[in-house]
Amino acid sequence: MVRRDGVRGGVWVCTENGERFWGKKCVVTVGAWTTKLVKTVGGIALPIQPxxxxxxxxxxxxxxxxxxxxxxxxxxxxxxxxxxxxxxxxxxxxxxxxxxxxxxxxxxxxxxxxxxxxxxxxxxxxxxxxxxxxxxxxxxxxxxxxxxxxTPDEDFVIDFLGGEFGKDVVVGGGFSGHGFKLSPVVGRILADLALSGEAQGVELKHFRMARFQENPKGNVKDFL
Missing domain, CATH: 3.30.9.10 (D-Amino Acid Oxidase, subunit A, domain 2)
Incomplete structure (x- = not known):
């Protein structure tokens, strides 16, 4: 579970065994549990199917x-x-x-x-x-x-959780069986987003969570 600290800012991360950790920023990479966690914490329904x-x-x-x-x-x-x-x-x-x-x-x-x-x-x-x-x-x-x-389009989700968390929580998920091949660069992007709020030189529009609100299929592709 991830909660906003309303007093000093940042976020609390609560584990299943009851441990609690505070940090200024949080990167969420929970694989097949992404849909459940993002829905519970941010109220956002992501179409990521385990x-x-x-x-x-x-x-x-x-x-x-x-x-x-x-x-x-x-x-x-x-x-x-x-x-x-x-x-x-x-x-x-x-x-x-x-x-x-x-x-x-x-x-x-x-x-x-x-x-x-x-x-x-x-x-x-x-x-x-x-x-x-x-x-x-x-x-x-x-x-x-x-x-x-x-994901429906087999493209990743790399985005800020938004809402009350703003840019303090970054989500990386929906890697669709091929994320491991790009893990070094994805890790760098997630770290940059958490530390500075942007990944310079990288166009991340393709990986927004909001793309599924615009089109349930996400990034529509034409395969020949």
């Missing part, structure tokens, strides 16, 4: 590990289609490559289903068709359930 998704790691066949290692020529990739499939070079687990479906199932972050995850059949077929002979398509070696915080 999704439960599955990250899958597949075994690179012996002798081919170097071709998929980070630092080499293998790229981070996305394959657009009925199933939007993405992947990254081998990094977290040597000998394994991350290939997964971009998307998931709507969930309540406080009551997660911890379900079976995204279907594996499309992934198996895709891997067999693209990496036949070098990546084992029989099934993932490891899977991890995690959450997206998905």
């Amino acid at each position: 999704l439960e998704t599955t990250v899958c790691y597949w075994r690179i066949k012996e002798g081919h590990e170097g071709g998929f290692a980070i630092g080499g020529d293998f790229p981070t990739f996305a394959s657009y289609g009925d199933n939007y499939i993405y992947g990254t070079p081998s990094l977290e687990y040597p000998g394994l490559i991350k290939v997964a479906v971009h998307g998931g199932y709507p969930c309540d972050p406080d009551k997660r289903p911890w379900g079976p995850g995204n279907p594996l059949a499309p992934l198996k077929e895709w891997i067999e068709g693209r990496f036949s002979g070098v990546v084992d398509s029989g099934g993932p070696v490891a899977t991890q359930l995690c959450m997206y915080s998905m």
Whole structure:
């Protein structure tokens, strides 16, 4: 919970276990809980949908590990289609490559289903068709359930909470499964907004919360 200090200014941050912290400024980056917190604190309904998704790691066949290692020529990739499939070079687990479906199932972050995850059949077929002979398509070696915080336009929310908080509370959320790739620059922008009230040289109109009041779909795009 975040509350305004009406006496000396700034904000109070109250944690679930009862701890309280005061600060002149506050940056809110709570992932799948963004909608709940912003609604409770600021009365603003953000259309950020938590999704439960599955990250899958597949075994690179012996002798081919170097071709998929980070630092080499293998790229981070996305394959657009009925199933939007993405992947990254081998990094977290040597000998394994991350290939997964971009998307998931709507969930309540406080009551997660911890379900079976995204279907594996499309992934198996895709891997067999693209990496036949070098990546084992029989099934993932490891899977991890995690959450997206998905906006209708898949663009981020980077804005001041406003209202009684003015520019003292900055919100960063709705990163839609791809925010991790831009985390260094997003972190810098959030820090600049909190410290100085602006991010010089950065146009943030695209990431305003108010865009959803103007159009429920946010930043309308035309995909060819």
